[in-house]
Amino acid sequence: MDVDVKKILRNQILFSAASESVISHAAGVIRFVEYQTRDPIYYQGDPRSPLVMVIKGQLRASTVSEYGVEAPFKVINPGEVAGILAILGRSPSPLNVAAVKTSLIGILNRADARTLLQEPSVSPALNSVLASEFRRIVEQDATQAPSRADSRISALIEASYNVIKESGSGIIELPDQVTIAAMVKVSRETVSRVLKTLERRGMISKEGRRIRVLDSVALHKLATG
Known part of the structure; x- marks a missing residue:
């Protein structure tokens, strides 16, 4: 042995x-x-x-x-x-x-x-x-850098959503993508990609620069992940 x-x-x-x-x-x-x-x-x-x-x-x-x-x-x-x-x-x-x-x-x-x-x-x-x-x-x-970008952008959306959610509309007016990119320190292309991903995953829907939060629970998990 x-x-x-x-x-x-x-x-x-x-x-x-x-x-x-x-x-x-x-x-x-x-x-x-x-x-x-x-x-x-x-x-x-x-x-x-x-x-x-x-x-x-x-x-x-x-x-x-x-x-x-x-x-x-x-x-x-x-x-x-x-x-x-x-x-x-x-x-x-x-x-x-x-x-x-x-x-x-x-x-x-x-x-x-x-x-x-x-x-x-x-x-x-x-x-x-x-x-x-x-x-x-x-x-x-x-x-994993894109995943951190997902979290930061989701956190930005969630913060804006928390401000207006009591109105019941769930619609957020976001800055343009260049401004968002500067706020979360990623490229504009990354902002565009993340927003499309969130939309595809059913967390948000886009209406121009306006965003409607569809799944606040999933968005919170991603923002805090």
Whole structure:
């Protein structure tokens, strides 16, 4: 069994170049657990979230807003790890992690993980993992910029709507798109795209520069998302 565990560890990105003594140490403290589809591994805010390595299957990391809306963050595939940033930062997990399908997971508690991550033979792989994570966050942040624009523009509409909703008309007179763009710090083209998206999703209807709010609940969720 020990030989099998060592082989499994060698197939993990984090321990692929680790020394034999490190592999032996990890083999002695790691435990393996099989999770079924949708089983939680650990939750957002968990101060003892472990280091998780995917042997087989797939995990999903996500966050949940204060309104209970889940936002997928990333998937973790065989050979990959989760939980490193919280362990290094000695902080609660910022993510929920759960199984996408039946998965075999290797788990190291925080104390053992921290000891192993300090080993010189693990450092190059750790640096690579952290660099990849940083690059993925930057790329994801760039691709989510339109979503933030959606929220800002929706918040602007909602603020105007809240002023006039007691009249019962639900009709807002907005500034022109150039002015809106300047107010929320996006391009005019982005304003046009977002308004068309909101209309297509049934949240608003456009009547020239006037907007009628059709679904204030959905608009609020988007504005606060």
